[in-house]
Amino acid sequence: MKTYKLIDNPSRKLWDSLCMRPLLDHQNLKNLCREVFESVSIKKDVALLAYTEKFDQVKLSSIYLDEKELQKNAYQIDEPLKIAINQAYENISQFHIAQIPQAVKLETFPGVFCTQEFRAIEKVGLYIPGGSAPLFSTLLMLAIPAQIVGCKEVVLCTPVNRSGKIDAALCYAAQLCGIKQILKLGGVQAIAALSQGTERTSPVYKIFGPGNQYVVAAKQYAQEQGVAIDLPAGPSEVLVIADDSANPDFIAADLLSQAEHGPDSQVVLLVTNVDILEQVMLKLDEQLESLPRRNIVKLALSQSRFIVFDDLDTCIDFSNVYAPEHLILSIDKADSYLSSIQNAGSVFVGNYSPESAGDYASGTNHTLPTNGYAKSYSGVNIDAFLKKITFQKLTAKGIAKISPIVETMAKAEGLEAHALASRLRREFVENKGE
Amino acid sequence: MKTYKLIDNPSRKLWDSLCMRPLLDHQNLKNLCREVFESVSIKKDVALLAYTEKFDQVKLSSIYLDEKELQKNAYQIDEPLKIAINQAYENISQFHIAQIPQAVKLETFPGVFCTQEFRAIEKVGLYIPGGSAPLFSTLLMLAIPAQIVGCKEVVLCTPVNRSGKIDAALCYAAQLCGIKQILKLGGVQAIAALSQGTERTSPVYKIFGPGNQYVVAAKQYAQEQGVAIDLPAGPSEVLVIADDSANPDFIAADLLSQAEHGPDSQVVLLVTNVDILEQVMLKLDEQLESLPRRNIVKLALSQSRFIVFDDLDTCIDFSNVYAPEHLILSIDKADSYLSSIQNAGSVFVGNYSPESAGDYASGTNHTLPTNGYAKSYSGVNIDAFLKKITFQKLTAKGIAKISPIVETMAKAEGLEAHALASRLRREFVENKGE
Structure with missing residues (x-):
């Protein structure tokens, strides 16, 4: 990993291509x-x-x-x-x-x-x-x-x-x-x-x-x-945002734990200065050698993207376009950025919150949207095992009062039987004098 | 409609075939x-x-x-x-x-x-x-x-x-x-x-x-x-359950309002005795003549299913197998059956609650799961426009305490870098004496 390609402040026009995932065709x-x-x-x-x-x-x-x-x-x-x-x-x-x-x-x-x-x-x-x-x-x-x-x-x-x-x-x-x-x-x-x-x-x-x-x-x-x-498929992915407050040792391990999932794992690191990136790279090399799955890891890392942006707001903007499955915020005052996170599966806030905590034991679910699906899908949560059903009950007074509205709208849509089903009940109630 | 086919107490073996929807192939x-x-x-x-x-x-x-x-x-x-x-x-x-x-x-x-x-x-x-x-x-x-x-x-x-x-x-x-x-x-x-x-x-x-x-x-x-x-597709459908307390005029109009959606609309009526069915049929004939869309309605009704069951519990069981988009309960003490409804898009309770109220104005959503999808999908509701994102933040004490659990589990799954990402933080906190 001694050589890596740094992408320096890419213009917004390039973001879509930087956010591309491998094509899946089954x-x-x-x-x-x-x-x-x-x-x-x-x-x-x-x-x-x-x-x-x-x-x-x-x-x-x-x-x-x-x-x-x-x-x-x-x-x-x-x-x-x-x-x-x-x-x-x-x-x-x-x-x-x-x-x-x-x-x-x-x-x-x-x-x-x-x-x-x-x-x-x-x-x-x-x-x-x-x-x-x-x-x-x-x-x-x-x-x-x-x-x-x-x-x-x-x-x-x-x-x-x-x-x-x-x-x-x-x-x-x-x-x-x-x-x-x-x-x-x-x-x-x-x-x-x-x-x-x-x-x-x-x-x-x-x-x-x-x-x-x-x-x-x-x-x-x-x-x-x-x-x-549950969810459409895609390889697992992490996007890490790191500033000067980040610990390079931690970041390196976070990148490696994503990379060890498989050769198609997606690893993206955004930094606000190049120094932190260089320190992370040194740590990556150190840690890599101890890993039993280092061959898989190296393959995944060879596809990873390392990007430097001038400020944190741009990092967050890029992350929202990428819509990562996992987002790690190793940044100062991370809490103040949470309301800006629009698209992500699960977010790990601050230096003491590794993805592996959420993968195993903190309580959040680790079945999450990959491949940019975080723009429209939630990760697995209690809702995924439920259906919501609506019920309605109208009283005599209720149907008598709402029926004219229903009849007017149904007729305007050309659905006469819809109007009829409401009108018959209204007339029944009116005739009964309820 | 003077002739209709009544299905009398079909055995459970026949339910699956009675619940079949038209095949869709695009x-x-x-x-x-x-x-x-x-x-x-x-x-x-x-x-x-x-x-x-x-x-x-x-x-x-x-x-x-x-x-x-x-x-x-x-x-x-x-x-x-x-x-x-x-x-x-x-x-x-x-x-x-x-x-x-x-x-x-x-x-x-x-x-x-x-x-x-x-x-x-x-x-x-x-x-x-x-x-x-x-x-x-x-x-x-x-x-x-x-x-x-x-x-x-x-x-x-x-x-x-x-x-x-x-x-x-x-x-x-x-x-x-x-x-x-x-x-x-x-x-x-x-x-x-x-x-x-x-x-x-x-x-x-x-x-x-x-x-x-x-x-x-x-x-x-x-x-x-x-x-x-939003939802997988299928033609619109209603299942009505009616007992002696039902008003045949209302039921007929409810069936017609489903049928007027299109020739492939699905109409199912379950009754607990044949008398009510015959009264509904008379009303159907009466009402039908006044409808501008009667040709569409007749086509849909020719595919409809009229079934008699001895008791209401069996009607509810059948409805749960059918999983209707719309379920109308024109039955005595309808409220007491609501907790037994497992699979349905939206439920209309009692004689004064026509489907058309929900289609237009009562407040519930009318974009609902058809084709049996109510077994696993909800109708459109506020959730359909949202994604849920999880966040986690661990304190120094939190990572130190939960890390042994994370490390044990990660190692047992053969994911050493996952264990490492947690361990490095734990050791850092321990060394710092936080």
């Missing part, structure tokens, strides 16, 4: 998804077992992790990890409970009572990828809100590891969150199982969770088939 | 959408004018409705309609203001402060279809919440009518909602203009509003390109 996987979904919808578990053998080279006797196996696996968790997960569970629960919305009740007009209530989405599917390490933290982020709102059915899909098992920490987290239905499935077939149902689980209404390009393509396909999904 | 319009979007992204207004001439046979000199023309058109609204729209505006505003969420602030762990705040989506596009009548009510439903939350840019697209103008009521409603940017565009090119921007308007982040199959296909295409949309 259209080529669509035929595969269609085949797997159709096969799973007809042959259910037989198809799921066959695809798992074909794609994952794993021969399962059953796709279901039974209660005994769950308990046995969960029991094997290390004690310090168990204690850590318990505390994270506690913090995440608290912050998500605090987000539960209030019902809205209002008499909008004399005799017209409108309410908005929420209901849990009854059936949700959670996908947790396999790979080198079990992402039990992501399971906590998705299963805790589902548990809080009381989704009736929560189906977890995760592939078995190299020893043919589901990891202890994952099982422990699942147990903690009250998950009863666990399918040993990964990839396209896992998303097909969630969408189409299996012999023991019903199709879910919404699918949550990250995954590789196959999972992303399958979630997209599921969405086209009418199943809701 | 894949065949995808190439058209791609062509229009690409052309608009390059040639902007020149392309928009050309497509409007080609698809709509309308030759415009400019796609923009200027302030003067807006005022002039709006001024021509009928006085009674103006008064009605003013009252609807008032009621809808009140109910949506009441939905504005509270910020969440919490110390989840000693020294760990998490907050969730909301921000308006900065740029939104509203589409209002043309056709036989101007849907000013839909404009109110979309523009009022945008105005309340303070979206910075609101771009309205609507095609001109046969006289080459934008209707007075639509202009009046736009003015009332503070809309400044109005494009005289319809169809695929309108959605392309919103997504790609024009010479005077920037690309929007989210598109709202109904439309024909071209608009639906274009919104789907925009979504694939990264623009958020």
